[in-house]
Amino acid sequence: MASIFRHPAYAVGLMATRRLQQTQMSNVLLRGRWAELCHCQNIVARQPSIRTFSSKDTVTITYVDPCGEEHPVEAEIGKHLLDVAHENNIELEGACGGELACSTCHLIFDQEVYDKLPPKLDEEDDMLDLAFELTETSRLGCQICVTKELEGIKVIMPDDGM
Numbered sequence: 161m162a163s164i165f166r167h168p169a170y171a172v173g174l175m176a177t178r179r180l181q182q183t184q185m186s187n188v189l190l191r192g193r194w195a196e197l198c199h200c201q202n203i204v205a206r207q208p209s210i211r212t213f214s215s216k217d218t219v220t221i222t223y224v225d226p227c228g229e230e231h232p233v234e235a236e237i238g239k240h241l242l243d244v245a246h247e248n249n250i251e252l253e254g255a256c257g258g259e260l261a262c263s264t265c266h267l268i269f270d271q272e273v274y275d276k277l278p279p280k281l282d283e284e285d286d287m288l289d290l291a292f293e294l295t296e297t298s299r300l301g302c303q304i305c306v307t308k309e310l311e312g313i314k315v316i317m318p319d320d321g322m
Contacts, residue, residue, distance in 0.1 A: 216236050216237070217236070217237045217308070218234040218235055218236050218237065219234075219235055219237065219306060219307075219308060219310055219311040219312070220232055220233070220234060220235070220311060220312055221233055221235045221241070221244065221306070221310060221312075221313055221314075221315065222312075222313070222314040222315070223245060223248075223250045223252070223314075223315055223317060224314055224315065224316045224317065225250075225251065225317050226317060226318065226319040226320075230314070231248070231250055233245075233248040233250070235306045235310075236306065237306050237307060237308060238305060238306060239305065239306050240258060240301065240302050240303070240304060240305055240306075241265075241267060241301035241302075241304045241305075241306065241315065242254045242258050242265045242300075242301035242302040243258070244306060245265075245301060250317075251317075252264075252265050252267075252301055252317055253265060253320070254301065254302060256302075258302035259302075260281075260283050260284060260287060260300070260302060260303065261287070262287060262290075263287045263288055263289075263290045263291035263300065264320065265300050265301035265302050266288065266291040266292070266293075266294075266298055266299075266300060266301070266317075266318060266320075267298070267299055267300070267301045267304070267315045267316065267317060267318075268293070268295050268297055268298055268315065268316040268317075268318055269297045269298075269299060269313070269315055269316075270297065270313070270314070271296075271297055273297075273310070273313045273315075274296075274297040274299070276309050276310075277299060277304060280299065280303070281303070284299070284300050284303050287300060288300065291318075292318055292319065292320050293318035293319060298318075301315075
């Protein structure tokens, strides 16, 4: 009976597994080095935001986290604010994946910006009732599409209580 360890498919699979393990180890080492550098400089150890710049129409939107730190990003027109946040490594949860079934993508807008937004659906209002730090200008990021009128706005991500 032939040994499975001599079969060519096994060897290819073994090589692929070793390559994957080496890649994962490199990533761990890089992340560790990043944290080490940040620790030495008293900086929060997290990867910087990935900013995507493309030839498509974009506007600049600044997300303000619960600590008050600002994260300016380029947002493609037509995308939802939740998706823009995820694409730029902004920690806006969106537990339901943008299906209007939670309030974890809750954002707070300035009154002037809020007045430019399309009206809320009743379903969005129901979900906002569950949100922490609800204000008169609160909306869900999964329901707001980026438009040219939103150029330069700041949106506040309230503390979610965690």
